[in-house]
Amino acid sequence: MAEEEQKTIVLVTGGFDPLHSGHIAYLEEARQLGDTLIVGLNSDAWLTRKKGKAFMPVDERGAIVDALGCVDKVIGFDEEYDADDSACSFIKDMLEYNPKARIIFANGGDRKIGNILEDSITDSRLMFAQSVGGDDKKNSSSWILKDWEAPKVERDWGHYRELYKGGGFAVKELVINPHSKLTMQKHKHRSETWNLVSGTAHILTGAELPHTKQLILTPSTPVDIPAGTWHQGVNDSDEPAHIVEIWKGSSESQDGPKKRTTHSIHRLGFKRTNCRRSMQTQYT
Numbered sequence: 001m002a003e004e005e006q007k008t009i010v011l012v013t014g015g016f017d018p019l020h021s022g023h024i025a026y027l028e029e030a031r032q033l034g035d036t037l038i039v040g041l042n043s044d045a046w047l048t049r050k051k052g053k054a055f056m057p058v059d060e061r062g063a064i065v066d067a068l069g070c071v072d073k074v075i076g077f078d079e080e081y082d083a084d085d086s087a088c089s090f091i092k093d094m095l096e097y098n099p100k101a102r103i104i105f106a107n108g109g110d111r112k113i114g115n116i117l118e119d120s121i122t123d124s125r126l127m128f129a130q131s132v133g134g135d136d137k138k139n140s141s142s143w144i145l146k147d148w149e150a151p152k153v154e155r156d157w158g159h160y161r162e163l164y165k166g167g168g169f170a171v172k173e174l175v176i177n178p179h180s181k182l183t184m185q186k187h188k189h190r191s192e193t194w195n196l197v198s199g200t201a202h203i204l205t206g207a208e209l210p211h212t213k214q215l216i217l218t219p220s221t222p223v224d225i226p227a228g229t230w231h232q233g234v235n236d237s238d239e240p241a242h243i244v245e246i247w248k249g250s251s252e253s254q255d256g257p258k259k260r261t262t263h264s265i266h267r268l269g270f271k272r273t274n275c276r277r278s279m280q281t282q283y284t
Helices: 021-031 044-051 058-066 088-097 141-149 275-283
Strands: 008-014 036-041 073-076 102-108 126-132 153-155 158-166 169-176 190-198 201-208 211-217 223-225 230-235 241-249
Touching: 008 021, 008 088, 021 036, 021 102, 021 126, 036 058, 058 073, 088 102, 169 230, 190 211, 201 223, 230 241
Parallel strands: 008 036, 008 102, 036 073, 102 126
Antiparallel strands: 153 158, 158 169, 169 241, 190 223, 190 241, 201 211, 201 230
16 A cells, blocks of 8 residues: 655744735745645734734634635634744644644745744754745735825825824824935924934924024934924935924914815806706716
C-alpha cells in the first residue's frame, strides 16, 4: 500500500477589521501554498490593544472571512489565546493536532522573519512564507477606518484631516509635503496652536504684511498664533512635516460668511413646471 502523501496546512492570522482588498490578495496567495488554508482570527482584545477598539466583533469578522472561497476554516481567538500579541499558541496547537501535516505560517508583506515572535518556534514540520500577497502594503484596515472617521482633504501643499470639531475648538492633522508651503492667511475669529509631530517646519508670522518673522516648529515648542495674525506654514526639508493644529474660536473666515447671491428663476431661463408630470412625460 502506497504511503499517504503528507498534506500541507497553511496558517494565516489577522484582525481583518474590516476586510479589504489587501487581505483578499494575501489569503488567495496563501491558499496556493498548500492543501488547506486555516485563518486564525485575532480577538477583540487584540484589536483594542492595536488600534484602540474593534470595528466589528470577532463573530462578525469570522462570518465574513469564512464566506471566502479560498478559506477552508476560521478559528476565532479569545482574549487569552493571543494575549502575547503573537500566533505562537495557534501554531503550536496546529502542530500538535496535525502530527502528520506540514505547516506553513504565511506572513504578509509588512511582517518579516526576525521581527515576529513566531519565528522562535522550532519544528522540522514548520515553515515560514514571507511577503505573501506582495511586498508592499496595498491597504490597511486602520487606513480605511481613519479615512472614514476623518477623511483626507488634498491640497497643493499636502493634505489635512479634521480630527475633531465642536464646542468652539477643533483639532486638525496637517501634512506639509517636502519643499511646500501653505498660503499666507489669517483668521479674525480664531486663534491657533501648531504642534510639530515629526519632520521639520517653520511658520512665517506677523501682524502686518510684508513684515513677518520666522518661528521654528519643534516637538517640544508649539507655536501660538493669535487671532488676526498673518501666518504661513513652510516645509523646506526633504521629508513630510506632520503637524497637529488646535484652534479656538469661530470657523468663520476673516471676511465673515460670503453673501448668498440669489437669482430669479425666470432670469436664469428656467420655467416652473410640474415635476411629476415632467417625469411621467420623460419616462413613458
